[in-house]
Amino acid sequence: MRLTTRTNLAARTLMFCAVNDGRLVRTSDIAVRCNASTNHVARVVQQLQAEGYVETLRGRTGGIRLAKPADRISIGAVFRIFETEIPFAECFDEVRNTCPLAATCRLRSYVVRALEAFYHELDLVTLDDLVRGNCGLMDLLAMTPDFSSGCTKRPLEA
Template identity: 40%
Template structure:
């Protein structure tokens, strides 16, 4: 399983904001820091704002900040909202034809449990867990 680029950038942006809780981070600063398109990051920030993860402050001295404390943002919640599907194989996809072996296949159950375990592990981790006492990260993003 692989997370999409949007999820990757969302998690990076959230860590950047969590490391800098006392100041606003501009789109330009975050885009430059991660070598990401400013336009792409603006779209992502808008989506994350709608999902309630970040707050955008408009204006000349505006920027982004976390919408709630880092300890209240679960990595699993971010991944679920940023990923558009967890169909690791064709038979997980809605509207797809049945595979020949579907009636006897045990793989779908195994893969489903694996995805559930993956998400459970992410649910056990908060944004604060990723940044707390992480001095190397703080030095890179402060």
């Protein structure tokens, strides 16, 4: 199984917003820190906003931020939004399925069970689980150092 780029960017975007909680962040900042195209991030942000995960504020001083607390954002729910548009295999696509085995193949039912188990595990993970206490992530994504968190290394005194 391989996640789409959009799903990966959605997770990165949400982690960026969670690390910078309480601040408005720009899609261009997310793109730079997460090694992504600004256009791709903007499309992901638009979908995250439509689904109620982030709120956006337009204008020169605008940006995005989480629309709900990180501990109420299920990673499984987010992944479903971005992954369900693309069928896992040809036989999962009711319109374009041309597989001659579809009517008798047992593999599909096992794949369905495996996908359900995958999403079940991700349903147990919140955005907060991904960022809380993750000093490496905070050091990479924080817009300003937060010395109170104990994560960012303080500069050596001369």
